[in-house]
Amino acid sequence: MIDLDKRSITYLSGVGPKKAEILKKEADISSFEDLLYYFPYKYIDRSRFYKVAEVNDTTAFIQLKGRILSFETVGEGRSKRLIARFTDGTGIIELVWFQGINYAKDKHIVGKEYIVFGKPTEFGHSYNIVHPDIDPVEQAGQVAGGLTPYYNTTEKMKKAFLNSRAIQNLQYTLLNLLKWELSETIPTDVLEKTRLISRTEAINNIHFPQSADKLKNAQLRLKFEELFFIQLNILQTAAYRKKKLKGLTFATVGDAFNTFYKKHLPFELTDAQKRVIREIRADMGSGRQMNRLLQGDVGSGKTLVALLSMLLAIDNTYQACMMAPTEILANQHYATVMDFLGDMDVKVALLTGSTKKKERDKLLPAIASGEIDIVIGTHALIEETVVFSSLGLAIVDEQHRFGVEQRAQLWRKNTTIPHVLVMTATPIPRTLAMTLYGDLDVSVIDQLPPGRKPILTLHRYDNKKKELYEFLRKEIRLGRQVYVVYPLIEGSEKLDYKNLEEGFEVFKEVFSEYNVCMVHGRMKALEKDTEMQKFISGEAQILMATTVIEVGVNVPNASVMVIESAERFGLSQLHQLRGRVGRGAEQSYCILVSSYKLSKDTRKRLEIMVNTNNGFEIAEADLRLRGHGDLEGTRQSGMGIDLKIANLAADGQILQYARDIAQQILDEDPDLSHTSHLLLKERLNALFSRKINWGMIS
Ligand code: ADP
Ligand code: MG
Numbered sequence: 001m002i003d004l005d006k007r008s009i010t011y012l013s014g015v016g017p018k019k020a021e022i023l024k025k026e027a028d029i030s031s032f033e034d035l036l037y038y039f040p041y042k043y044i045d046r047s048r049f050y051k052v053a054e055v056n057d058t059t060a061f062i063q064l065k066g067r068i069l070s071f072e073t074v075g076e077g078r079s080k081r082l083i084a085r086f087t088d089g090t091g092i093i094e095l096v097w098f099q100g101i102n103y104a105k106d107k108h109i110v111g112k113e114y115i116v117f118g119k120p121t122e123f124g125h126s127y128n129i130v131h132p133d134i135d136p137v138e139q140a141g142q143v144a145g146g147l148t149p150y151y152n153t154t155e156k157m158k159k160a161f162l163n164s165r166a167i168q169n170l171q172y173t174l175l176n177l178l179k180w181e182l183s184e185t186i187p188t189d190v191l192e193k194t195r196l197i198s199r200t201e202a203i204n205n206i207h208f209p210q211s212a213d214k215l216k217n218a219q220l221r222l223k224f225e226e227l228f229f230i231q232l233n234i235l236q237t238a239a240y241r242k243k244k245l246k247g248l249t250f251a252t253v254g255d256a257f258n259t260f261y262k263k264h265l266p267f268e269l270t271d272a273q274k275r276v277i278r279e280i281r282a283d284m285g286s287g288r289q290m291n292r293l294l295q296g297d298v299g300s301g302k303t304l305v306a307l308l309s310m311l312l313a314i315d316n317t318y319q320a321c322m323m324a325p326t327e328i329l330a331n332q333h334y335a336t337v338m339d340f341l342g343d344m345d346v347k348v349a350l351l352t353g354s355t356k357k358k359e360r361d362k363l364l365p366a367i368a369s370g371e372i373d374i375v376i377g378t379h380a381l382i383e384e385t386v387v388f389s390s391l392g393l394a395i396v397d398e399q400h401r402f403g404v405e406q407r408a409q410l411w412r413k414n415t416t417i418p419h420v421l422v423m424t425a426t427p428i429p430r431t432l433a434m435t436l437y438g439d440l441d442v443s444v445i446d447q448l449p450p451g452r453k454p455i456l457t458l459h460r461y462d463n464k465k466k467e468l469y470e471f472l473r474k475e476i477r478l479g480r481q482v483y484v485v486y487p488l489i490e491g492s493e494k495l496d497y498k499n500l501e502e503g504f505e506v507f508k509e510v511f512s513e514y515n516v517c518m519v520h521g522r523m524k525a526l527e528k529d530t531e532m533q534k535f536i537s538g539e540a541q542i543l544m545a546t547t548v549i550e551v552g553v554n555v556p557n558a559s560v561m562v563i564e565s566a567e568r569f570g571l572s573q574l575h576q577l578r579g580r581v582g583r584g585a586e587q588s589y590c591i592l593v594s595s596y597k598l599s600k601d602t603r604k605r606l607e608i609m610v611n612t613n614n615g616f617e618i619a620e621a622d623l624r625l626r627g628h629g630d631l632e633g634t635r636q637s638g639m640g641i642d643l644k645i646a647n648l649a650a651d652g653q654i655l656q657y658a659r660d661i662a663q664q665i666l667d668e669d670p671d672l673s674h675t676s677h678l679l680l681k682e683r684l685n686a687l688f689s690r691k692i693n694w695g696m697i698s
Contacts, residue, residue, distance in 0.1 A: 001183055004033035005686050012174055019160055026154045026162075035174055036182075036203055038167065039222070039645050040149030043209065046117065047146055053090035055120050055127050063117040064088055065137065068110050073101065083128075084108070086116060093120065094128035113137040117148075133165065147209040171207040180204055185683045186225060187676055190661060196221040220654070223646040227658040230435060232680070233688050235662050239670055247289030247419060248392050253281070254315030256346060257308065264342055272447035273301055279443045280309050280421065284393070290419035293433075296445030297615040298425045298579025299452070303336055305445070306395050309421060314346060314373050318392020318418075321375040323382070325398050327352045327525050328532055332553060333397070334376045351377035351386065354525040395421045425579065425615075426572055432623065432648050434655060455582040457590045457610045459566075468591065469510050472560060476514060476541045480586060481558040485577055487568040488521065488546040496546065497522065503564065504544050515540040547573070556584035566592035566609075567602045571622040574609050601625060623649045 009030055010020045023029040029038055050062040066088030073082050082104055084095040095116065097104045108114065118132035151167040182200045184191075191198070197205075197217045202225075205218035269277070276294065283290040296302045310320035324330040334350040341348070349363050349372045366372045370389030375381060422440065433442065460468060472482050484507065486500040497520065504518045517531045517540040534540040536555055543558075561581045566574065574592070582588040592606055608621050646654065665677070672681040 002032065002178070004036065004182070005031055007032045009035060012170060012177070014170060014173055019162060022156055022160045022162060026157050027152070032174060035170060036207075037644055038151065039206055040151050040164075042150045043147040043215065044150065045146075046148045049115075051090040052086075052088050052093045055091075055093060061117065061119050063115055064093070065113065065115055067113055068095070068108055070110060071105055073105075092126075094123070094126065095132050095134075096128050096130045098130070108134055115139075147212065147215060149207060149209070168207065175204060175207065183679075185679065186228070187665075187680060189676070190665075194224065194657075194661065196224055199225070219645065222644075223651055223654050224658055226643060226646045227435075227651070227655045228662055229684060229687050231655075231659040231662040232665070232684055234435075235659070235666055236670070236672075236684075239666060241291065242288060247284070247287060247417065248316070248318065249287045250281075250284040250312055250316040250318075250392070250419075252315050253312065256311040256314045256344070259344060260308070260311055260341070264340060264344065266340075267449070269304070270301065270445070270447045270449055272296075272445040273305055276305055276443045276445055277308055279441075280305070281312060283441065284309075284312060284419050289417050290421065291440050292419075292421050293440040293442045294421055294423045294445070295442060296423070296425065297448070298576060299583050300425075300445040300448055302397075302423045302425070302445065303333065304340070306397070306421065306423060307337055307340055309395065310374050310393060311346070313393040313419075316392060318390050319367070319370060319373055319375070319388050320393040320395070321377070321381055321388070321391060322395040322397060324376070324378060327354060327378055328519075328528065328553060329397065330376055330378045331529065336554070337374065337376060346374060347372045348374045348376065351375055351380050352525075353378060353380050355380065391418045393419045393421065395423065397423045398425065425576065426619070434659060435648060451585055452582055453585070453587050454613050455578055455588045455590050457578065457592065457613075459592045459594065459606050459610050461596045462564075462593050463596065468562070468593065471591075472542075472562070473511070475560050475589070476511075478586075479557070480560060481535065481538065481540075481555065482542045482560040482562065483558055483577075483580055484542060484544045484562045484564065486544070486546055486564045499564070500544060500546055507542060507544060511542060514542060516542040516544060519543065519545040521546055547577070553580060554583060555580075559584060559586045559588040561588075561590045562593060563590065564593050565595075566606060567594040567598055571605050571608065571618050571625070574605070575615055575618045578609070578613075 008020070009015050009023060009032065010017065012032070012035070015023070020030070023035075027038060029035050044061045046063055048063075049065050052064060052066070055062065064086070066086055069085040069087055069092070071082060071084050073080065075081050080098075080101070082097040082101040084104075086093050086095050095118075113136070115135045115137055116129065116132045117134075118129035120127040120129050149164075149168060151164040153163050153167065157163070180200065182203055184199050186196070186199070190196075196202075199221070201214075202218040202221040205214045206222060209215035209218070276296075280290070280292065280294075283292060294302060294305065296305075306322055310322065313320040322333060324333055330350065330352050334348065337348055347366075349367065351360070351363060351367075355363070363372070364385060364387070367375055368387045368389055375386075375388075380386070476482060484503065486496060486503060488496045500518070500520060504516065507516045515534065517534045519528050519531045523531070531540075532543075532553075535543040535558075538557060559581050561578055563569065563574065563577055569577070578590040581590060590609075592609060594602075594606060598606070605621075605625065608618060612618060648655065665672070665680075668674075669677055672678075672684070
């Protein structure tokens with residue numbers, strides 16, 4: 001039997017080197033298996049023929065049977081187009097081509113009977129179909145009469161004649177070559193228990209559905225398969241880590257921790273913070289390596305938990321480090337930690353990209369000798385030159401900005417595996433957490449420090465700027481500070497900076513009696529710092545910025561967050577931004593400014609923001625509205641949950657089921673060494689061997 005995963009797509013007839021390259025680049029298809037697992041994103045029922053006379057503005061995709069009466073080329077330059085008049089005897093509809101005009105004209109013959117498929121649009125007093133699919137009536141058996149799959153294709157693919165239809169043809173060629181038979185990946189007893197259809201039947205029907213029912217079963221089977229192997233992998237990794245990976249045992253709670261706790265802690269910890277510290281202490285004292293995700297909404301006090309954990313490491317004669325995603329944040333963490341520690345005898349160093357060479361040359365040996373207890377920094381921490389004498393705990397803040405590889409590097413630089421604490425303010429819905437972090441233990445700070453008033457969120461249209469300025473002036477007079485944030489969208493950066501800079505000029509004029517400062521990603525680190533410092537020190541009342549302040553900055557006196565073009569932000573991002581205020585005792589406000597014209601989804605997003613402050617609710621809504629593929633943080637997370645068919649927002653139940661079954665199998669056979677599990681093991685290896693297994697890096 002052909003090893004589908006290893007057989008290059010170039011072995012398929014119809015795929016030359018050029019097409020192979022485009023398939024690889026555009027659709028990540030390089031093997032037979034990749035092609036078979038390139039699933040249609042929709043199906044259209046082509047069992048019915050419409051009449052031209054029936055077409056109205058509510059008809060979606062339709063197919064017609066009839067003849068072309070004539071061709072005509074009209075327009076010039078970009079509006080040049082080919083128009084074919086098409087009829088089935090009940091009326092006339094126009095078929096239109098803007099591209100491939102010559103090809104379309106040559107290929108289709110006037111008077112011959114065709115099947116035309118496409119979406120009619122109203123045009124003046126009649127309808128037309130732009131770029132229709134056209135097939136000779138003789139091929140009706142192939143194209144019409146059932147559910148027709150549609151595959152995602154890009155412009156580049158289409159240009160290389162790899163449109164949806166062509167992909168379907170490739171699937172046909174391949175399945176034919178395989179004699180429509182595939183080897184099974186799921187053990188027989190699981191198939192029996194779950195009553196799922198075979199892999200062969202599923203793959204055949206996903207590309208060539210025999211009926212709506214069979215298609216549904218095929219989707220179910222393939223979703224299960226996808227989630228099942230992910231869960232099997234995660235659960236096995238977790239079990240392995242728990243059993244085999246020895247961790248440093250932090251047995252003592254010593255001077256550093258106790259002194260700080262008793263003498264330096266400026267306030268009582270919240271119950272949630274206390275619980276989380278207990279969880280972390282138990283974990284680090286257990287003798288196995290800690291791999292813990294700390295979730296806590298913005299402002300819930302994660303930094304303090306991080307500091308207490310680092311003090312535990314120090315009490316056990318180890319060093320600790322904390323890595324932040326930006327310099328501003330690293331600086332702020334450093335300042336916070338220094339402030340908290342006061343006169344305690346703990347040596348803390350700051351290491352970022354802008355640490356001067358002279359300073360670095362002093363720091364690196366001190367880190368290597370163990371003289372320094374805590375290192376706080378950015379990516380600079382994972383450079384090879386940074387060597388610890390005994391790193392016992394690595395903390396990664398706001399993890400969604402880091403790829404998994406970077407995290408792995410943090411503890412690769414040590415002879416022993418340090419404990420790892422990953423902190424995030426991005427609330428992760430349960431289904432997603434199970435998929436992304438199923439091998440991490442999770443702690444949640446589900447409580448904000450006392451005395452905080454809930455942030456009041458308002459939605460205002462951008463033609464009401466005067467009222468907005470009035471409101472801001474009132475707040476500033478009360479001694480508060482204001483953030484004004486502009487979106488930064490990939491691809492339109494030039495325009496975005498222009499918006500910010502223009503806004504800056506306006507604000508400077510409107511608020512001429514106050515100081516306005518500005519921060520954005522294009523500034524040099526030093527410049528950014530100076531501007532930021534103006535705001536932190538209170539010298540400036542208004543800080544205008546792109547999203548660089550999204551993560552972690554803490555200025556308790558800032559009580560108003562204005563978000564310009566709020567419609568261009570995702571929900572989680574809006575929530576993160578909002579979390580920058582509401583840190584002091586004052587009433588805080590978040591003002592979402594948008595244009596008047598909003599899509600339904602966007603209006604919904606803004607409504608959700610106005611209605612709730614709860615990060616988890618927002619994350620769930622985000623997942624529902626956008627699907628997991630777009631959920632912020634998952635794509636950059638490097639965890640590669642590139643799901644091909646399952647949808648975490650909709651398939652939570654299948655996920656849970658797949659997880660339960662995977663757990664049952666591992667309970668009986670942790671190493672998958674039974675003969676009946678051999679195939680399972682092979683499949684698992686094939687699926688995940690390319691990815692780095694960071695739970696096991698030593
Ligand atoms: P985040 O979880 O977003 O990182 P921070 O650690 O920055 O939150 O904490 C937000 C603010 O709350 C800081 O000013 C911090 O000093 C303060 N804080 C943390 N814990 C408490 C507490 N138990 N009581 C009062 N204030 C606290
Ligand atoms: Mg923080």
